[in-house]
Amino acid sequence: MSADQPHIDISPPISRAEAVAVALERHGWCCYPDFIDPATVMALAAECQELDRRGNLRPATTGRAPGRHAGVLRGDRTHWFEAPALSDAQRVLWGRLQALRHVLNRRLMLGLEELEAHYALYPPGAGYARHFDRFRDDDARVVSSVIYLNHDWKSDDGGALRLHLPDGPYDIAPRGGMLVMFLSAEIEHEVLPALRNRLSVAGWFRRRSLT
Template sequence: MEILDLPITWNLEQILDDLAQHGFSVIDNAYPTTFAHEVLNECMDNLQKFRNAGIQNGVQSHIRSDHILWIDTQLEIAQQHIHTLKILSDALNRAFFLGINDVEAHFACYHTGEFYALHRDNPHGKNGRVISTVYYLHETWEEDWGGQLHFKDKNDVWHTLIPKPNRIALFQSDLLHEVQLAQQQRLSITAWLRNDQTIW
């Protein structure tokens, strides 16, 4: 099955099979190097606008310490990634009848010592998040720098995924997962494929 505009490095058949069998999939070398550099630069250029994600309505959460910036239409490079995720959503809808009709996304920055403890993006179906995605933006990453995505798949098997540059992780939003303590600045775009209307 081929879908127009998906990057050639995205093996759709493998993605669909991985999601069906395990509830997650990984795409390495997701985009051409030029685009990867452009979206990283866009992220870096806007770091001063990021806010502490752990503070909601003036209350500090102890579950996370990262910083985020929601992606709007002014962030034109990141919007190209969202466009690609919408194309992928169409394929997921055809394969799994998920009813995905929207994508919400933000840049995320984990400074040294920051983390996101175990949680689910859609616990007990309380929101419209169906598939969670993380696209890693930083140029280099060493295994001992931490920041791994640690998660349990749909078969209750635990995995630890290194945040390699230009890698995308996709997983069911109801899966238990965490971002382990980062030892270096860790940059990404986190996006959710939703079956409702996005509310920020």
């Protein structure tokens, strides 16, 4: 990986949110290891697994109603966050993402008005085909985010997020606590299959739709 790749490494130190904004402005995407503390990561992971055990994670769909399709391009199961009815762990994450939204608006003037997010669990062998996050008929999604919840993830476990960048594909292992962000309309990406359950919180920072 070349020195100018947008992993966060900024001196002098600045806040997490400011660092993410700088990298996103420069590159259109970024990775921030340990954006969420280990205790919150563990609590979120346990909650995601318990929701799945109870059957509250549902097979994900693609597209928007009424033309949703299930199980064609993606194999994850999801559960949407419902503010203000958030668990304690969700509230911690939600607060940090909302703080990040305010910083992105101040520095980049993106006009982000709201946040949506869901748990995503990919069972072994499941992935998500190459795609953009912004819908063709709705331009509200501006910035995509993923927080990974996987403990002790190894490269051999697979499950990388593959970003399709102008200079070629770039793979990011889904290690616990890491934040990945990218511009929803500009970065095509996919999720590669893993050998074990792969847990995350996927989110989108949205503006008022212009279409």
